[in-house]
Amino acid sequence: MKYSKVNHIDTIKAAFKGSNENYFKGNHIFLVVSIFLLMSLSNFANAHGMSEAEKLSIxxxxxxxxxxxxxxxxxxxxxxxxxxxxxIFFLTSFRDIAKYVTAFTVGHSVTLIYATFNGIQLNYFLIDAVIALSVCYIAFANIDGFRKYLNINTPNMLVMIVVLGLIHGFGLSTRLQELPLSEDELLLNIISFNVGIELGQISALLVMLLLIAAWRNSDFFKTFSKITNYGLIMAGGLLFLMQMHGYEHAVNADELNVSEVSTPKLSTVSEMSDSATATVGDKWRDTINIVIPARDGKEYKLMVNKDDAFTFKWETSGELLFFDFHGELAGDTSGAFQSFEVGTKSESSGSLTAIFTGTHGWYWKNNTSSPVAITLKVKGDYIAANNSGK
Structure with a gap:
């Protein structure tokens, strides 16, 4: 990567040894950047999150x-x-900007398309933690950290951007696979999502270039550049710790606990139901066999009182289904519900303690061209809900 000829020793001197006016202005920039970074951190932890409204509308x-x-x-x-x-922070020519941004685009596009098309999924906390470290890496390179602190040459930046782009693509793919994807138009769905990614990136890039161009003409760009890149290292490090904390304390499929949902999220969805047959098993209280027609969806619910708990397990023969495990308040007629887990899987299991009295259950969507059979097993404190035909 081509950097402008910035002497970082002079940058430090400019920040701390200037006139009183320059010192005040330099610290003013530091204050603004710090506030911006701290405000952004609350959003960083959910940087890839998709709202329930987005998941349902798609x-x-x-x-x-x-x-x-x-x-x-x-x-x-x-x-x-x-x-x-x-x-792009220290890039000034259009050729360099196009070259390095294209390298990143190629990297994340390859893994986004390949991983999604082949159903390769990674834990999103772990992949986002690595992405956070990539932010630290690029900022560390910007301050010439490899030479100054490690006494080694900076690795080939073009190659590293492609490699790190591949990692970013896995993060994008992991989130995309939370959505129901059409089997017949799978590749077109993925490409459409990727085109949107690039359009969003171009829009953000234009704003960034305008801001950096304005700052570059400022007398305080050296100070600003140092503060900004050290700030990116700090933000990336904090984001890494937050993602690892999320990984350590995340609710997994075998220990689903609704009490860990901090803020109930209510959405509106048209009511759907399901007809199913139930039989009593030895280990499980009920075993329910459900068939989801091709290109269709079905729902199965249990009535559960507040503070009662039940354990469940459902699975297909390997086919992936979009599902929304959710609950609805008893007596509510608005169609509002609270989602506990949303994803695209072939199986799921866990236990749930109800935080309100109402129906609790699953909505499955089959995007394939063939019917998919589900075996649902449940036990615990519940009353079989009304699961009449759709």
């Missing part, structure tokens, strides 16, 4: 919906944006 949406979701996802993906910001 079910019936077309490829334009995937494109729009890709664009908005990139614009709210602060770790991706921070990485791009670090890439």
């Amino acid at each position: 079910i019936e949406g077309g490829n334009l919906r995937y494109m729009w979701l890709g664009a908005t996802h990139m614009l709210s993906g602060y770790d991706h944006l921070a990485f791009v910001f670090g890439i």
Whole structure:
């Protein structure tokens, strides 16, 4: 990567040995940047999060919906944006900007398309933790940290941006696979999402370039550049710790505990139901066999009183289904519900302690061209809900 000829020793001197006016202005910049970074950190932890409204609207949406979701996802993906910001920070020529941004685009596009098309999934806390370290890496390179602190030459930046782009692509793919994807139009869905990602990236890039161009003409750009890149290292490090904390304390499929949901999120969805047959098993109280028709969805519910608990396990023969495990308050007629787990899987299991009295159950969506059979097993304190035909 080509850097401007910035003497970092002079940068430090300019920050701390200038006139009183310069000192005040330098610290003013530091204050503004610090506040911005701290405000952003609350969003960093959920940089890839997709709202329940997005997940539900995409079910019936077309490829334009995937494109729009890709664009908005990139614009709210602060770790991706921070990485791009670090890439272009010291680049001044259009040729260099195009070269390095293209390297990042190629990297994340390859893994986004390949991993999603082949159903390769990684733990999103872990992949986001590595992405956080990539932000630290690019900022560390910007301050010439390899030479100054490690006494080694900076690795080939073009190669590293491609490699780190591949990692970012896995993060994007992991989130995309939370959505229901059409089997017949799978590749087109993925490409549409990726096109949206690139459109969002271009939009953000234009704003970044304008801001950096304005700052570069300032007398305090050296001070600003040092503060910003050290700030990116700090933000990336904190984000890494937050993601690892999330990984250590995340609710897993075998220990689902609704009490860990901090804020109930209510959405509106048209009511659906399911007809199923139930038999009593030795270990499980009920075993329910459900068939989800091709290109269709079904729902199965249990009535559960507040503070009562039940254990469940459902599985297909390997086919992936989009599902929403959720609950609805008893007596509520608005269609509002609270989601506990949403994803695309072939099986799920765990236990749940109800935080309100109402129906609790699953909505499954089959996007394939063939019916999919589900075996659902449940036991605990519940009353079989009304699961009449759809």
